[in-house]
Amino acid sequence: MLDSSLFLTITIFTTTIFLIMWNPWRLNETIPTSIGALLFILLGIVHVSDLFDIFFMVSGASITILSTIVMSIILESIGFFNWVAYNLVQRSNQSGIKLFIYINLLCYLMTLFINNDGSILITTPIIIKTLNMLQLKNHQKIAFLLPGALTATASSAPIAISNIANLIALKIVGLDINSYVNLMFVPSMIGIISIVLLLFLFYEKDIPKKLPPVYFTAMNYNKASRIVPHPLANKQHLEVDWWMFKVCISVVIVTRLAFFILAPMGVPIEWVAIAGALVLIIIRWHRNKTGLKDVIAKTPWHILLFAFSMYILIFGMQNIGLTSLIVRYIQGIIEAGHLHSIFTMGFLLTGMSNIFNNLPAIMVGTLTLTEMQLDQHLLQVSYLASILGSDIGALLTPIGTLATLLWMYILKENGITISWKHYVKATIAVIPIGLVISLLSLYFWTEWIFHL
Numbered sequence: 001m002l003d004s005s006l007f008l009t010i011t012i013f014t015t016t017i018f019l020i021m022w023n024p025w026r027l028n029e030t031i032p033t034s035i036g037a038l039l040f041i042l043l044g045i046v047h048v049s050d051l052f053d054i055f056f057m058v059s060g061a062s063i064t065i066l067s068t069i070v071m072s073i074i075l076e077s078i079g080f081f082n083w084v085a086y087n088l089v090q091r092s093n094q095s096g097i098k099l100f101i102y103i104n105l106l107c108y109l110m111t112l113f114i115n116n117d118g119s120i121l122i123t124t125p126i127i128i129k130t131l132n133m134l135q136l137k138n139h140q141k142i143a144f145l146l147p148g149a150l151t152a153t154a155s156s157a158p159i160a161i162s163n164i165a166n167l168i169a170l171k172i173v174g175l176d177i178n179s180y181v182n183l184m185f186v187p188s189m190i191g192i193i194s195i196v197l198l199l200f201l202f203y204e205k206d207i208p209k210k211l212p213p214v215y216f217t218a219m220n221y222n223k224a225s226r227i228v229p230h231p232l233a234n235k236q237h238l239e240v241d242w243w244m245f246k247v248c249i250s251v252v253i254v255t256r257l258a259f260f261i262l263a264p265m266g267v268p269i270e271w272v273a274i275a276g277a278l279v280l281i282i283i284r285w286h287r288n289k290t291g292l293k294d295v296i297a298k299t300p301w302h303i304l305l306f307a308f309s310m311y312i313l314i315f316g317m318q319n320i321g322l323t324s325l326i327v328r329y330i331q332g333i334i335e336a337g338h339l340h341s342i343f344t345m346g347f348l349l350t351g352m353s354n355i356f357n358n359l360p361a362i363m364v365g366t367l368t369l370t371e372m373q374l375d376q377h378l379l380q381v382s383y384l385a386s387i388l389g390s391d392i393g394a395l396l397t398p399i400g401t402l403a404t405l406l407w408m409y410i411l412k413e414n415g416i417t418i419s420w421k422h423y424v425k426a427t428i429a430v431i432p433i434g435l436v437i438s439l440l441s442l443y444f445w446t447e448w449i450f451h452l
Contacts, residue, residue: 005045009320012039013313017355020399029399030302033309045316054311057363060270062304065402067273068118069299071252074280076125077294078244085129089214096208103127103144104196107152113256116156116163116391120403123152124410133214142418143206146426147199149407150395154195154434156403157188157391166362166387173366173383177264184384187445191392191438198430244287251279303405307359314360318367326368334372334382339443341378342385345369346439349386350393354400358390365390381446385439393435396427 016036020029040046046054075081088106092099106126110119127148131141156163160180175183200207255276259269284290314322330348334341345365352361365386369379394400398408398420411418 006320008043009040009045009316012036012043012045013317016313028302029405030306030309033306033313037309037312040312040316045319046312050315051312054308054315058308058311058359060268062307063270064115064273065117066299066304067270067277068115069121070277070295071255071280072118072121072125073295073298074284075122075248075252077284077290078241078248080245080248081122081126081129083245084126085133088126088130089133089211092211094211094213096211099130099211100144100147100200100203100207103130103148104151104199107148108155108192111152111155111162112159116153116401116403117406119152119155120149120407120410123148124407125414128410128414128416134211136208138417139206140208141416142422143203145407145411145416146418146423147196147203149404150199150427150430151192151196153395153401153403154188154192154392157192157387157438158185160184163391166391173369173379175380175383180384183380183446183449184387184442187438187441188388188391190441191388191434194437195392195430195434198433199426202426202429241287244284247283248280251276251283255279303402303409306405307357307402310357311360314356314364317356318364323364323368323371326364327371330368331372334369334374334378338378338381338447341382342439342443345382345385346389346393346435349389350396350435353390353394354397357399358394358401361394362386362390377446377450381442384442384446388435388438388442392438393431395431396424398423 013036016032019027019032037046041048041051084106088099088102091102103123107119107123110123124145127145128141131144136144156166158181160166160175160177166180255272258272258276262272281292281295326348330344333344349358349361349365352364355361366383369382369386374382391401395404398404408418
C-alpha cells in the first residue's frame with residue numbers, strides 16, 4: 001500500500017502531466033509545471049538545497065538556448081530569414097514537392113551544423129515567411145511546417161553536439177563525440193529519411209503540386225545604409241543589409257565551430273554561446289544603433305521556466321525511487337542481449353520523454369543504466385537506443401522536446417494554428433514506424449561495428 005508521501009507525489013505529478021497534455025483551460029504549459037514544482041518544494045518532496053543542483057544541471061543548457069535565441073533574433077533583423085525564404089521560393093520553381101524537399105533539407109542541415117533548438121528558432125520563421133509569400137492556407141502551411149519541425153528535431157540524433165540531451169551522459173557511458181558518430185550516424189540517418197518519406201505520404205494531399213508565382217523587388221544597402229532598389233519585379237521586397245549579413249553569418253559559423261574546437265579543451269559551451277551572442281549584439285548596435293528591445297520582447301522566457309520546473313518534478317520522482325523501480329523491472333530484459341536492450345530502452349525513453357520531456361528523461365534513463373553494472377558494449381548500445389527514444393520517439397507529443405515547444409510558441413506568435421489533436425494524429429502515423437526502423441538499424445549497424 002502506498003504511503004501518503006508517495007501517493008501525494010504521484011498525484012501531483014500525474015495531475016500536472018494531465019493539465020499539460022489535455023490543457024482543459026488552455027493554460028500556458030509553464031503554469032501547471034510551475035505549480036507542480038512549487039508544491040514539490042513546499043511539501044518537502046524536493047528540498048530547497050536540491051534546487052542548486054538542479055540549477056547547475058540546467059543552467060548551461062538554458063544559457064546556450066537563450067544565446068541561440070538572441071542570435072536568431074538578430075539574424076532576423078538583418079534580413080537573413082528573408083534571404084533564405086527568397087531562395088527557397090526561387091529554387092522550388094513553383095513546385096510544392098520541391099519546396100517540401102528543400103524545407104526538410106534546410107531543417108536537417110541547420111540542426112546538423114547548429115543544434116535542434118537553434119534549428120527550430122531559425123528555420124521556423126524562414127518557413128513561415130516562405131509560406132506567407134506563397135499565400136498558402138493554414139492546412140497547407142502545416143503540411144510544410146510540421147514535417148520541417150520533426151525533421152529538425154530528429155536530426156539531432158546523428159551527431160552528439162546537435163542536442164544537449166545527447167551530451168548529458170556521453171562520458172559516463174564511455175563514448176566520445178567521434179565514437180558516438182561512428183555508432184549512431186548511419187542508423188539515425190536511415191530513421192530520419194524514413195520519417196521524411198512517411199511525412200510526405202501523410203501530407204501529400206495538402207501539398208500543392210503547383211505553387212503560385214512570387215515576384216521580388218530586391219533591395220540592397222550601400223555603406224551609408226541607404227536603400228538602393230534593383231527592379232527585378234514587384235510584389236515582395238527582399239531587404240538585406242549585405243555587410244551585416246556577411247559579418248553576422250561569419251560570427252555564427254565561428255561560434256558553432258568553436259563548440260567543436262573548445263569543448264574538448266574543457267571550455268563550457270555556454271561561454272562560447274554567450275560570446276557569440278554578445279558579438280552580434282555589439283556589431284548590430286555599432287552598425288544600426290539598434291538596442292535590445294526586440295531581443296527582450298521576442299525571447300520566449302517561459303520555456304526556460306518550463307524546463308526548470310520539469311527538472312524539479314522529475315527530481316522529486318527520482319527521490320521516491322523511480323530509477324530503482326525501473327531497474328527492478330527491466331534489468332533482466334536489458335541483460336538478455338543487444339536487441340532486447342535496444343528496443344526496451346528505445347520504447348522506455350519514448351514513453352518517459354512524452355510524459356515529462358526528453359531532457360530529464362535521458363537523465364533518468366542514463367542513471368538507470370549505470371545502476372545495472374552492464375558490460376561496456378551493452379551499456380553503449382542501450383544508451384544510444386535511449387537517444388533514439390529521446391530524439392525521435394519524443395516527437396509523439398509537443399511536450400516531448402524543448403524544440404517542439406519552441407516551435408509551437410513561434411507558430412502561435414505568427415497566427416498559425418495547430419491543435420494537439422492534429423499534431424498527435426500526424427506523429428502517431430509516422431514516428432512509431434520511424435523509431436522501429438531506427439532501432440533495428442542501430443542493432444544491425446552496431447553488431448557489424450563491434451564485430452569488425
